[in-house]
Amino acid sequence: MSVTIYHNPACGTSRNTLGLIRNAGIEPLVIDYLRHPPDRATLAGLIAQAGLTVRQAIRQNGTPYAELGLDDPAMTDDQLLDAMLAHPILINRPFVVTPDGVRLCRPSEVVLDILSMPQRGAFTKEDGEQVIDEQGKRIHHD
Template identity: 50%
Template sequence: MTIQILHNPRCSTSRNVLAMIREAGLEPEIIEYLKHPPTREELVSILMAMDASPRDILRTKEPLTKELGLLDPARSDRELVDAMLENPILIERPIVITRKGARLCRPAERLSEVL
């Protein structure tokens, strides 16, 4: 099974999900999205696989989110995606992508939905 994880090694939930994947006997492609952010096409594709909107993966507790006014419900999906592409720290993690779909694995137990 091909499996990818948008990962931040500094995040305990992201580290836990990576460990759970490995405990399942799989070795994922690890994408450190802060170093290698997704392209617009990749991010939109992930959102489509999740059946989610950009707001669903926005890190609401990240100070930059408030600073940029991204919590305003009037902000469009395009504006949120633009902000995430410019500032990948705004993307919630970890996101796991498999042939079964993509999930924001927060809480980590959501991993089972795509394994």
């Protein structure tokens, strides 16, 4: 199964998502998007295929979002994409691409919706939350 993750190794959600992909026995193509950002067409495609608006795909915390005035509702999608390409930290993460779809995996277990390969064992997120049991089944926390 061909899987690509647009990864930020400093992000816990991104690391957990990568861990869930690997727990399914898949070694994905890992793109450190801060060092190798996608081009405009790829970024716009990821956002559209994930069913998001450009504004929904922007990360606000820990970014120059406010300083750049990106909270202005008059900003167009093209202007927002320009800002994301100029400052890749504005791209929310992690985007994951599989043959079953594209998702912004926040929370990380969203990736399970687009992985057809089963989980191979228990998985616990970095914060201690168990999301996969010993039989490889998803644990739903209500």
